[in-house]
Every structure is written in C-alpha cells, then in structure tokens.
Amino acid sequence: MKLKRLVLLSSLILGLTPLSRGQIAGSSHDFSTAGNTLYNTTGELCIVCHAPHHTDANYQPLWNHGTTTSVFATYTGYNFSKTGMGGNGSAAPQPDGPSKMCLSCHDGQTAVNQFGGKYQGTTGVAQYFNHGNTMFSPNGGPSLGGTASTNGSLAGTHPISFRYDQTLAANDGALNDPTTAPSGMGGTIANDFLDQNMKVQCSSCHEVHDPTIAKFLRVSNVGSALCLTCHKK
Ligand code: HEC
Ligand code: HEC
Ligand code: HEC
Ligand code: HEC
Numbered sequence: 001m002k003l004k005r006l007v008l009l010s011s012l013i014l015g016l017t018p019l020s021r022g023q024i025a026g027s028s029h030d031f032s033t034a035g036n037t038l039y040n041t042t043g044e045l046c047i048v049c050h051a052p053h054h055t056d057a058n059y060q061p062l063w064n065h066g067t068t069t070s071v072f073a074t075y076t077g078y079n080f081s082k083t084g085m086g087g088n089g090s091a092a093p094q095p096d097g098p099s100k101m102c103l104s105c106h107d108g109q110t111a112v113n114q115f116g117g118k119y120q121g122t123t124g125v126a127q128y129f130n131h132g133n134t135m136f137s138p139n140g141g142p143s144l145g146g147t148a149s150t151n152g153s154l155a156g157t158h159p160i161s162f163r164y165d166q167t168l169a170a171n172d173g174a175l176n177d178p179t180t181a182p183s184g185m186g187g188t189i190a191n192d193f194l195d196q197n198m199k200v201q202c203s204s205c206h207e208v209h210d211p212t213i214a215k216f217l218r219v220s221n222v223g224s225a226l227c228l229t230c231h232k233k
Contacts, residue, residue: 068109
C-alpha cells in the first residue's frame with residue numbers, strides 16, 4: 001500500500017503519468033452538438049460512424065455509416081511513378097479497409113448524414129461533403145452542402161490501400177522497415193500506422209478521433225516529420 005502510494009506520488013512529481021490524448025468531442029468530426037442537427041439529432045457522438053448493433057459486417061470496427069457503392073465504387077487510382085512500387089503493377093489498388101470508411105464521407109458521394117441505414121438530421125435529406133470537381137485539389141475547397149460531388153479521382157493523393165512490408169522496404173531502398181522502425185507514437189510503423197493487413201491507409205497519417213495535431217495528423221508534419229517516419233530521404 002505504502003509502496004503503491006509512493007510510486008504514484010513519485011510518478012506524479014516526475015510527470016510520468018500517461019499523457020492524455022485529445023478527444024473527438026469538439027472536433028470537426030463531432031456531429032453531436034446543437035449546431036449539427038442538420039446531420040444528427042441523436043445527440044450522440046459515435047453513432048454517426050459506429051453503433052453497437054446492426055452495423056455493416058464488411059467493415060470493422062462496428063461501422064454504422066453508409067459507404068460508397070454507386071458512382072465512385074471504382075475510383076481513378078494513383079499511378080506509381082515506377083512499376084513494382086506498392087507491391088503490384090503501376091496502379092494503386094482500389095481503396096479498402098479504413099480508407100473506404102473515410103471516403104464514405106470525404107468523396108462527397110455518400111452523404112455525411114447517411115448512417116443507421118437512412119438520411120438522418122432535422123431534414124432527413126442527403127447532406128454531402130462537396131469537393132468541387134477534384135478530390136483533395138486546392139482548387140476545389142471542400143464545403144458541406146446539399147449536392148453530391150462529380151469526381152472520384154485519387155490520382156493526385158498519396159497512394160493508399162497497398163501493402164507496406166519488409167519486402168517492399170527492401171526493394172524500394174529508401175523506406176524504413178515498418179516492422180522495426182519507430183512510428184513516433186510509441187510502437188513500430190506497422191503497429192501504429194498500418195492496418196491489420198500491413199496496408200497504408202488514410203488512417204496511417206490521420207487519427208480520425210484526435211484533433212490535437214491539426215488535420216487530425218497522427219504525428220506532426222513540421223519539418224516533414226510524418227513523411228520522414230516512413231521515407232528515408
Ligand atoms: C467520423 C467518424 C468517426 C466517429 C464519429 C468515431 N469514429 Fe471511431 N473510428 C472511425 C474510423 C474510420 C475507424 C477506423 C480507422 C482507425 O482505426 O483509425 C475508427 C476506429 C475506432 C476504434 C478501433 C481502433 C481504435 O482507434 O481503437 C474504436 C475503439 C473506435 N473507433 C471507437 C470510437 C468511439 C468510442 C467513438 C465515439 C466517442 C468514435 N469511435 C467515433 C471513425 C469514427
Ligand atoms: C505510413 C508510411 C508513410 C508515410 C507517413 C508517408 N509515406 Fe509516402 N509512401 C509510403 C510507401 C510505402 C510508398 C510506396 C513506395 C514504394 O512502393 O516503393 C510511398 C510512396 C510515396 C511517393 C512515391 C510515389 C511514386 O509515384 O513513386 C512519394 C512521392 C511519397 N510517398 C511522398 C510522401 C510524402 C510527401 C509524405 C508526407 C506527407 C509521405 N509520403 C508519407 C509510405 C509512407
Ligand atoms: C461521418 C463522415 C466522416 C467520416 C467517416 C470521416 N470524416 Fe473527416 N471530416 C468530415 C467532415 C464533414 C469534415 C469537415 C467538417 C467541417 O468542414 O467543419 C471532416 C474533416 C476532416 C479533416 C480536416 C480537419 C481540419 O482540421 O481541417 C480531415 C483531415 C479528415 N476529416 C480526415 C478523415 C479521415 C482520415 C477519415 C477516416 C479515417 C475521416 N476523416 C472520416 C466527415 C467525415
Ligand atoms: C501519407 C500521409 C497521408 C495519407 C495516406 C492521407 N493523408 Fe490526408 N493529409 C495528410 C497531410 C500531411 C495533410 C495536411 C496537408 C496540409 O496541411 O497542407 C492532409 C490533409 C487532409 C485533409 C484536409 C484538407 C486538405 O485537402 O488539405 C483531408 C480532408 C484529408 N487529408 C483526408 C484524407 C483522406 C480521406 C485520405 C485517404 C483517402 C488521406 N487524407 C490520406 C497526409 C495524408
């Protein structure tokens with residue numbers, strides 16, 4: 001008992017208690033507040049993306065949001081500069097896993113308020129994330145609104161949904177070994193940045209729940225630190 005107290009006391013003094021991470025509440029992924037009733041009238045935070053029951057069995061964890069199945073079911077993918085990169089031919093594979101979840105809102109094709117199987121919010125009418133003509137283009141600044149986007153191109157965005165393993169790192173020659181190199185978040189790149197299939201996804205660079213670092217980045221990109229975690233340049 002005494003020892004425990006002593007340990008607790010000294011860890012408080014030395015500041016060894018674990019740092020608390022930022023939270024989704026109040027971030028741009030929080031659709032639970034009074035100002036967001038256009039998207040969500042449940043008053044709940046997680047429900048827009050996750051639910052305990054009746055979720056989409058194709059996507060873990062417990063995915064409750066609609067995913068894109070119509071126009072952008074097939075995206076224009078990124079074209080690698082050399083064949084053999086990304087482990088395949090020259091074209092990046094179609095998005096899967098967590099990237100498909102992000103794109104369900106961010107491609108502007110499935111409505112932000114489409115969850116639990118219907119259009120939610122005060123109007124019950126589709127509310128999209130508009131990108132102008134090209135996704136992630138500086139020309140088409142995103143805004144929230146009533147109409148769907150018309151372009152599903154990922155050709156201008158960092159490649160996603162391909163395996164980043166020891167073999168790829170060795171072949172590339174300028175990538176860190178993901179199974180041993182630190183992520184800057186406490187574990188290895190594979191532990192903290194890659195999905196369960198060792199794939200690079202939107203979630204490799206972004207932590208959807210944590211706005212502590214701007215743009216929900218997992219690691220600060222000051223001095224391109226995020227890029228240099230994986231790339232040896
Ligand atoms: C805007 C959509 C969104 C909201 C809102 C959201 N999540 Fe998530 N969550 C995701 C996505 C996408 C993933 C998968 C990608 C990943 O793991 O980073 C995920 C993964 C998770 C995971 C598994 C991986 C991990 O990070 O531990 C848990 C647990 C989780 N969410 C819990 C919650 C809880 C609890 C809430 C509400 C307080 C919440 N989420 C709100 C999108 C969301
Ligand atoms: C999670 C690890 C990771 C992070 C973080 C990351 N990359 Fe990459 N990147 C990769 C992998 C893996 C490849 C594929 C390389 C290969 O196939 O040999 C790649 C490919 C590339 C390519 C080459 C594409 C081509 O056509 O050849 C460029 C350029 C690039 N990344 C730039 C960046 C920049 C800039 C950042 C920071 C904003 C960044 N990367 C962050 C893992 C990462
Ligand atoms: C339920 C819909 C939804 C899902 C799912 C979702 N987002 Fe978002 N996200 C949004 C909306 C809407 C905004 C912009 C809100 C605004 O403009 O105020 C946003 C904003 C962002 C921003 C910009 C934040 C800023 O500070 O400018 C980033 C980065 C982002 N999301 C990344 C992701 C990633 C990565 C995923 C998947 C891991 C994801 N989002 C999943 C709806 C979603
Ligand atoms: C290799 C790392 C990396 C990957 C993979 C990645 N992003 Fe980003 N993303 C960034 C960085 C870094 C920024 C901040 C750019 C800036 O501030 O100029 C950013 C910015 C954003 C923004 C803010 C708006 C904008 O256009 O700048 C959104 C939204 C976003 N990303 C969503 C996504 C989605 C969705 C995916 C998957 C399809 C994804 N990101 C994949 C690194 C990445």
